[in-house]
Amino acid sequence: MQAVAADFIRPALLGASMSTRATDVDPDSELVARWQKEGDMEAFSMLVKRHERPVFGLMVRMLGDREEAADASQDAFLSLYRHGKRFRGEARFSTFVYRVAANAAKNRLRSLRRAHARSQALGVQQAGGAALPSAPRDPEDSAAGAEDQRAVQLALGKLPYDLRIAVVLREFEGQPYSEIAHVLGIPEGTVKSRIHRARSALKVLLEDFVRERSEETDS
Numbered sequence: 001m002q003a004v005a006a007d008f009i010r011p012a013l014l015g016a017s018m019s020t021r022a023t024d025v026d027p028d029s030e031l032v033a034r035w036q037k038e039g040d041m042e043a044f045s046m047l048v049k050r051h052e053r054p055v056f057g058l059m060v061r062m063l064g065d066r067e068e069a070a071d072a073s074q075d076a077f078l079s080l081y082r083h084g085k086r087f088r089g090e091a092r093f094s095t096f097v098y099r100v101a102a103n104a105a106k107n108r109l110r111s112l113r114r115a116h117a118r119s120q121a122l123g124v125q126q127a128g129g130a131a132l133p134s135a136p137r138d139p140e141d142s143a144a145g146a147e148d149q150r151a152v153q154l155a156l157g158k159l160p161y162d163l164r165i166a167v168v169l170r171e172f173e174g175q176p177y178s179e180i181a182h183v184l185g186i187p188e189g190t191v192k193s194r195i196h197r198a199r200s201a202l203k204v205l206l207e208d209f210v211r212e213r214s215e216e217t218d219s
Helices: 002-014 029-038 041-063 066-086 093-121 146-156 161-172 177-184 188-205 207-218
Strands: none
Touching (some): 041 146, 066 093, 093 161
């Protein structure tokens, strides 16, 4: 069953769009310089357009809800605008953007948990009693593999933040271990350990779903 689960999880994870891996040349360097040194807002707007799709994708995977993801993405870019001039080129600008987005996702998750705790204290039950929003449902759900994607998203939502952000950056965003280490501010060995733990947890969480899918295929 472990082997079957592993074969299922990786294609399901990789079904999401993957970002281009880092190269030696930072494609954002010119725009960043214009924004930081000259206060060029058009340059900042172009940076937002370049990174808004991967940031939104990260938020969807982390939060499991498109509306929350949109709000958290806006929070991330507001934070980037306020603090982005601290960027000194110690890593690629995209790495810095992911770092800001990861913090915004963490803050949003914390806010959602507090809201859920308050609603429980008041005796108000959220739909399904879930602490976090359920996986998004939209017209794309009719596409092949959408059921697999939903199952993986729900499983991701059960992982603690530290494991979730690491595996999302690796499997969905296609980031190398070294970049993830920069984003999260932890050693590369810790990144690998968290991703290994996340994958193992996902195998367990998806075990029943994988078995049912296997039985459907065999029937």
